[in-house]
Amino acid sequence: MVLDFSALRPRDAYGWMISTILPRPIAWVSTISAEGKSNLAPFSFFQGVTANPPTLMFVPVNKRDGSKKDTVQNIEAVPEFVINLVSFELAEQMNASAALLPYGESEFERFGIAAAPSDRIRPPRVAAAPVAFECALERIVLIGEGPLAANVVFGRILVAHVNDAVLGADGRPDAGKLDLIGRLGGESFTRTRDRFDLERPD
Numbered sequence: 426m427v428l429d430f431s432a433l434r435p436r437d438a439y440g441w442m443i444s445t446i447l448p449r450p451i452a453w454v455s456t457i458s459a460e461g462k463s464n465l466a467p468f469s470f471f472q473g474v475t476a477n478p479p480t481l482m483f484v485p486v487n488k489r490d491g492s493k494k495d496t497v498q499n500i501e502a503v504p505e506f507v508i509n510l511v512s513f514e515l516a517e518q519m520n521a522s523a524a525l526l527p528y529g530e531s532e533f534e535r536f537g538i539a540a541a542p543s544d545r546i547r548p549p550r551v552a553a554a555p556v557a558f559e560c561a562l563e564r565i566v567l568i569g570e571g572p573l574a575a576n577v578v579f580g581r582i583l584v585a586h587v588n589d590a591v592l593g594a595d596g597r598p599d600a601g602k603l604d605l606i607g608r609l610g611g612e613s614f615t616r617t618r619d620r621f622d623l624e625r626p627d
């Protein structure tokens with residue numbers, strides 16, 4: 426079959442994209458409001474961008490009514506955030522934190538997710554995350570407008586917290602110990618346990 430994306434409704438295009446672009450890493454993003462209330466939400470439109478300077482991006486899309494998600498509102502008010510990575514043992518808490526709570530209500534508090542203070546920025550990090558990147562907002566790029574339009578958030582990585590327990594004998598993160606999950610289509614997820622190596626050509 427051939428899908429003409431220019432003729433698809435955004436909701437249908439979204440459905441095809443999230444069920445084909447697989448697996449997607451998950452950014453579990455902590456932010457704070459101007460009043461200092463913490464917020465935590467997962468986003469799987471997420472990637473590293475460049476190491477020079479160290480930059481990553483994630484994409485909160487607008488809600489169905491066209492308004493911005495709490496994460497975007499917070500970053501516009503306090504331009505700092507933590508990208509926490511999600512191990513298998515954190516999967517259920519991560520999923521719970523995707524609930525739509527009233528603005529200002531903290532997912533950390535509502536779902537009993539332990540927080541730890543960040544070193545350089547105000548939003549807290551997830552204490553049990555195997556890796557947490559403290560980031561300063563670099564810029565937000567808007568793609569589209571209205572419902573599902575993207576707020577592409579670029580962040581400069583200031584410092585990373587890496588749990589020593591995920592390091593291998595060579596001092597580098599070991600993918601098996603990290604045990605991160607990825608998002609598939611619908612409500613499915615994958616674990617990063619099935620691996621193989623390929624030697625790079627010169």
Ligand SMILES: Cc1cc2nc3c(=O)[nH]c(=O)nc-3n(C[C@H](O)[C@H](O)[C@H](O)COP(=O)(O)O)c2cc1C
Pocket residue numbers: 451464465466467468469470471484485486487494495496497519520522523524525526608
């Ligand atoms: C695994 C997972 C991945 C998600 N990825 C995204 C995403 O990439 N972009 C997005 O806008 N929402 C995504 N969501 C939905 C948001 O987490 C959800 O809308 C959340 O309520 C937003 O929270 P906030 O309003 O506190 O920012 C995802 C949800 C889950 C469970």
